[in-house]
Amino acid sequence: MARTAAETRELLADTAxxxxxxxxxxxxxxxRIATEAGVSIGNAYHHFAGKDELVQELYVRVLDEHRAAAAPRLVDGSPVADNLRTVLHAGIDVMAPYHGxxxxxxxxxxQPTSSTSPFSGESAPARDRxxxxxxxxxxxxxxKVSRALDARLPHLLWLTHLAVTLHWVTDTTTDQQRTRTLIDGLCPVVGRAIALSRLPVARGxxxxxxxxxxSLTPEEPVASEETPS
Amino acid sequence: MARTAAETRELLADTAxxxxxxxxxxxxxxxRIATEAGVSIGNAYHHFAGKDELVQELYVRVLDEHRAAAAPRLVDGSPVADNLRTVLHAGIDVMAPYHGxxxxxxxxxxQPTSSTSPFSGESAPARDRxxxxxxxxxxxxxxKVSRALDARLPHLLWLTHLAVTLHWVTDTTTDQQRTRTLIDGLCPVVGRAIALSRLPVARGxxxxxxxxxxSLTPEEPVASEETPS
DNA sequence: GGAACAATCTGAACGCGTTCAACCCCACTG
DNA sequence: CAGTGGGGTTGAACGCGTTCAGATTGTTCC
Incomplete structure (x- = not known):
């Protein structure tokens, strides 16, 4: 009853x-994953290196959902702070079922050993997405931002996203309401910081x-909280 | 062969x-921990809820070491950025053996379920330290900083510490040299940001x-003095 | 002393993630 | 038509963290 590798892999991923x-x-x-997929447990390990790799699969699919949910809600020409708020809320929406x-x-x-670390310079599907x-x-x-900042802004916003996600993980309020509040408070701060960054006094x-x-480019610094800039 | 609970607990912790x-x-x-401590495995679980709790013990002791290493190196009256740099480097020093x-x-x-989350308002020995x-x-x-900022500055620096630690975890360079570089670059930025925060233009x-x-810390440890330990 | 009770301690047992030697199946050779 | 090679598949086995019913020890009160 040998299927193709791709078929079995997909079957296992869907079941998992x-x-x-x-x-x-x-x-x-x-x-249980193997049983409900109708294959042996050894076979499951033939297609996925371990349980973590199945969660990776889940994570990547969640990120795809995130993009699909956020993209149509972006407003062209809006302040970046507003669109960031939309994106972050969309992220909470799609991640909600997976808070656990x-x-x-x-x-x-x-994971530093894995090539899927968001800090690794190698292939990192999650980070890239x-x-x-x-x-x-x-x-x-x-x-409008300065040319230098413009190139790095996606990166900075990704770090912001990471910080929000870190908070979300630890947020035990119902429906992660506190993270929603954080997003609503944080985005205007980011907007103001971006605006302030253009003033000569903050240029340095x-x-x-x-x-x-x-200087940290191959490996990135970390989701710090917002440094006033 | 019954010792006091404290003795057995300490024996297990030291061995671990x-x-x-x-x-x-x-x-x-x-x-192995149980065997080398000369107790049964069940007894180990009588004194520690699980392996994680033993790591917690390790973490708390590392934080105590951190404080002991950093305190004498602080320079009274120096810019906070300089002292922060000292503290963060001391942190990397004491954590080095435990990079794994x-x-x-x-x-x-x-861990959100545990009361030891850095974001939890409840008892969090690691966070408090x-x-x-x-x-x-x-x-x-x-x-010198504004009164309002002064009260929150330890919290902000702690978040900075958290960010640096997060970077350290993922830093695979020899001796975590890149994290050292991050600290040296980050501390002046923090210092500048603090200075800038006093200007009217950044006050908002x-x-x-x-x-x-x-808004993120409903339960502020306002009056917490040093607890004897 | 001894009965009662709690604290301390024991180790077999459970289910887990993971490994591995062997097995099946089929396309391809000669 | 054997033979051969390799991807797909199998499930018993391993060591792990963790649990729990019960044994052992120490303390308290009569």
């Missing part, structure tokens, strides 16, 4: 993602931040 | 920490950031 959604991470065992996976997502995102969404967000917005600081960002 | 240091997280099994634990530290720090160190850092520095942004910060 369904069980993840229905029962969460811990309750979904590799044995926060820790696992984080672990996968931070998220970065790309921020690039689109900046491009479609009307906010802006350059410093950008230089710092560049 | 030694093995963690010698062999890392994965190679140190609960069975980065992911585990992170997982423990982020780290915050306290930043409070000392600010107090001993000579930088500063207030916004502080308000945002307050």
């Amino acid at each position: 993602l369904r069980l993840f959604r229905e029962d969460g991470f811990d309750a979904t065992t590799m044995r 996976f926060g820790q696992t997502f984080l672990r996968i995102a931070v 998220a970065l790309d969404l921020m690039r689109v967000t900046v491009d479609r917005s009307g906010t 600081l802006t350059d410093q931040v950008l230089t710092l960002l560049d | 920490l030694r093995l963690f240091r010698e062999d890392g997280f994965d190679a140190t099994t609960m069975r 634990f980065g992911q585990t530290f992170l997982r423990i720090a982020v 780290a915050l306290d160190l930043m409070r000392v850092t600010v107090d001993r520095s000579g930088t 942004l500063t207030d916004q950031v502080l308000t945002l910060l307050d």
Whole structure:
């Protein structure tokens, strides 16, 4: 009953993602995934290196959903802060069913050995997807920024996204209401910071931040909270 | 062979920490910890809820080391950026032997169910220790800031510390040299940002950031003095 | 002393993620 | 028509973190 590798792989991924959604991470065992997919457990490991790789699959699909949900809600020519707010809220929307996976997502995102770390310069599908969404967000917005900042802005917004996600993971309020509040408060701050960065008095600081960002380029600094710039 | 609970607990913790240091997280099994401490595995679980709690113990001790290493190196009256740099470098120094634990530290720090989350308002020994160190850092520095910012500055520096730690976890360069570079670049930026925050043009942004910060920490440890330990 | 009770301790057992040697199946050779 | 090679597949086995019913020890009160 040998299918093609691609078929079995997809079958396993679909089954795993369904069980993840229905029962969460811990309750979904590799044995159940294999059984419900109708294959042996050994075969599951032939197609996926481990349980984490199945969560990676989930994470990438969630990011695709994020993009699909956010893109049509962007308003061309709006301030970048407004569009960022839209994107971040869309992110919370699509991630909501997977709040229990926060820790696992984080672990996968931070894994230094894996080539899928968002900080790794190598192939990082998750990082690339998220970065790309921020690039689109900046491009479609009307906010004018300096050329130097413009090139780095998607990156900075991605770090902001990362910070918000970090907060979301730890947010136990109902429907992650506090993270919503954070987004609504944070976006205007980001907008103001971007505006301020154009003033001569802040120019030195802006350059410093950008230089710092560049110096870390293969591996990125971290979602800090917002430094007033 | 019944010792006091405190004795057995300490014996287990010491053994665990030694093995963690010698062999890392994965190679140190609960069975080995129990065996080398001369107790049964069930007894180990009587004193510690699980392996994570032993790592917590390690983390708290590392933070104590951090404070002990940083405090004598602080220079009274120096710019806060300089002292922050000292503290962050001291942090990398003491954490160096435990770089392999980065992911585990992170997982423990982020655990929402546990009361040890850095964002949790409840008892969080790790968070409190780290915050306290930043409070000392600010107090001993000579930088003058507005009253409103002064109260929140330890918190902001703690977030900076968190960000640096997050970068450190993912930093695979030898001796985490890149994180050192990040610290050296980041601290002047923080110093400049603090200076800039006093200017009228940035006052609105500063207030916004502080308000945002307050909204995220409903339970502020306002009156917390140093607890004897 | 001894009965009663809680604290401390034991180790077999459970289900988990993961590994691996062997098995099946089929397209392709000679 | 054997033979051969390799991808797809199998499930028993391993060691792990963790649990729990019960044994052991220490303390308290009569």
